[in-house]
Amino acid sequence: MAMLAYEAAIIAAFFCFLYFFHRRQCCRHPLFTDFPILGMLPQLLFNLWRAHDYSTQVLKQRGGTAEFTGPWFTKMNCLVTGDPINVHHVMSKSFPNYVKGPVFREIFQAFGDGIFTADSEAWKYNRNLFHSLFKHRSFEVFLEKTIHNKVQNTLLPMLDNLQQQGRVVDLQDVFNRFTFDNICSMVLGYDPSCLSIDFPEVEIEKAFNQAEESIFYRQIVPICFWKLQKWLQIGQEKKMTEACKTLNQFIHACIASKREELNKYKENEMGEAHKDLLTALMREGKAHDDGFLRDSVFNLFVAGRDTITSALTWFFWLVATNPLVEAKILEEIKEQFETNEKMLGVLTVEEVKKLVYLHGAICEALRLFPPIPFERKLAIKADVLPSGHSVNSRTMILFSLYAMGRFEETWGKDCLEFKPERWISEKRSIVYVPSYKFIAFNAGPRTCLGKDLSFFQMKMVAAAILSNYRVQVVEGYVATPSLSIVLLMKDGLKVKITKREI
Template identity: 45%
Template sequence: MDIVLPSYAELLLPTILCFIFLLYLHGRRTPPGKLTNWPIVGMLPGLAVNLHRLHDFATDILGPSGCTFLFLGPWFSGMKLLVTCDPANINHIFNVNFHNYPKGPEFSENFDIFGDGIFNADHESWSRQRKKAQLLITQPRFLAFVTLCSRDKVDNFLLPLLRQLSEQNKIVDLQDVFLRFSFDITCMLVFGIDPASLSPDFTTVPFAKAIDEAMAAILHRHAVPPPWWKLMRRLKLGREKKLADAWCVINDFIAESIKKRKQDSNLAVADSLNDSLLTAYINDDSAADDSFLRDTTLSLMIAGRDTIGVALAWFFYLLCKNPDKEAKLVEELRHGGSEEPVYLQAALCEALRLYPPVPFESKGVVEAESLPSGQRVEPGTQILFSIYTMARMEGVWGKDCSEFRPERWITEQGRVRHEPAYKFMSFNCGPRTCLGKGLAFVELREVVMAVAREFRMEIVEGHVVEPKLSIILQMRNGLKVRVMRREP
């Protein structure tokens, strides 16, 4: 009788799996703030065990390490990340030596769905796109269009929906409500189309769902060695398959929008829809390439839709958890007269500090140098900035850093305190500071003033609120609340 010996591959696979399983068990017993650099697999097992709580895990690591930590992935994987939340490093990289730290090719490949849009662009391409976007966004006609769209959506859609939910005593996902609200407004501002996703039946909009799938897949790319996700992309497996499918839905929606807007432009359709950014880009350059329009409008869509909706969700979550702060806010909104709502602005800044809609940034390195924190960076190193973690560093924001305390933003003279952008990074910093920062605050104030005056939210007992694993800081389980009318 012949004896068939197992092949080398058959022996190797169980060995590798057993080794990984042992590392996983070890990782579960490793105390917070510790990462073991294993032979061959590097620090990946510790990351894998904590991937579900990535942002808080970064806080556990960066606190004891002095705000900067070098993460090493498996050998030969090219996974080498310098993770930091040190304001001195951020100021140096985003301001002082800006040109030495571009987005870089690794960033562009991670975010390949944005094409050559402003998110991925560097150097001359970035400068040209930024100037053009700034010119269009600051036009009085567009600013008036923003105000018109925001007030219409608040008065005729958001408030009636909340009143209906209050009367029916229904449990609702408030994050979903705000994401639909900001999605509708951003579609109107960018494409001149109202998808009407903010409706009592909460219909699923494929374009919005596709954006969520894409953002989750992109974050996953940052947590695994590049060769792994690139292989999955080539084979269209797992999250990369979801990303590919989402990409098709996104492309189809934008292509149809561009086609329709160009037809309207050719027919000289004169209505309020022509105030959209897509129309402005087409009118500015009638020969604009569809690929450029696609990449530009997608970047604008992500910048407006996700960030506003998520910021509103975390803001009202913090009000629910801090009734004393909520009472101060409502008092100001109801009895503040014609004065500028200082406490409202302070509360918005504080919510954005604790829960920045974009919780991290990344940069490449052109020339080797030492950072203010002392670490040496070289070409090939990817630098990751944890904005979420910076808010939770006592050395940056004080011993009460983890508390929701709008008062930290109010000066002795009763005005809103200014904090440098490299410390308050919710709108980026330096030359790449968000162009829509002013518009964002206008929209946030418009919603909060209308909603907080009339309603209070009550979080459903037992509902767990925690960050979702995504590029945008959404809540993993949403924000389940009951909407209650305030006393007149």
């Protein structure tokens, strides 16, 4: 009996040796401590509350690229990198070899088959379609008019009311409502008036937030775990199901209403009220079914709502906590428009192009706090990255956009400083930085189609608010990134608004 126990112990030890040897061979450049069976997941979960800063710190120690292994028998293994040369290789030079992949589409199921999850021909079709819509002059005019009216008639009067009351306000919530109204107007052609002094609760907006939180959750736990939750309809997956049901009902109702509305008009009878993207999609592609339209609308909502909210929120926090930058932005506005009397109004797209320092300040905010903090790709064939790391077929590559903005090798020893000057040349023009270094708008063929439109919107909002009001962060407030697929502030941005002296 004792002999059998002895032999069993030897066999167990042998298999343990094989297991650890296999793990060591598979993970030559570990990101975190590799625990038996559980892999590196415990260390990730333990530091989840500071996930972005912690991953940045560890990546710096590992030379910019390292491997992450999840629990045994899970599909959580990936290569994590913030090295711009690796990003350039994956996103541009070897673009055909790296795709979103089926696992990505499972995790981002709420996005359907839209442009963010699509690969190959489906992605090309979506991109060409949206490119033609965004570049259409009528849409650019419609976009500018929509933003201008929303800022002039709703945002500024609301801030004026808040400053008169002396209330503390969550500026992130304000921007969330502002961008939600804007994206509804741009995509669907109607304004839900979410931005209001009484801050109404909007079910559809809450559903979007919940879906994004659940998607983030799916990326940090084993697939088998969240799939089990989905099957049992418990926890985050129950919330995800309810959120998607609300979203689908809302979007499909809008599509049906739009079809009914368009059937009443002939094409030559459509005026300015019919320049929204849903109308354009229905007119551009007669064969587009409701499923395609639903996925397109969802993807456009995420692209044009949360990313702008994130960018504006972090921008105003950085400006409010860096008074010298604020003073330079105001000085530039005054210099450009001192005889225009538009200093206290809303500038046009052509006018905001003159605000070079403001543009640099927004780029700095996006560098330090990219709205999408992580990007992931899947290798089709085996490859070797420029950093020397081997990539097997079906290997997942995870880019930390957040870490990339904090590498001294790329941005210098002052990389943690909010310094708009790094974007401005001696001739007072914007310094060009390759997209694989400044990746806030993605890089390579998948570079964001709405990049210019986003800058116009952010500059119009920023110039209008800063010209009229001073934003002061409440004493003791600490800005903490949220755990979501979009880099928002965990507790919002609590500020007081005061009227600026003219």
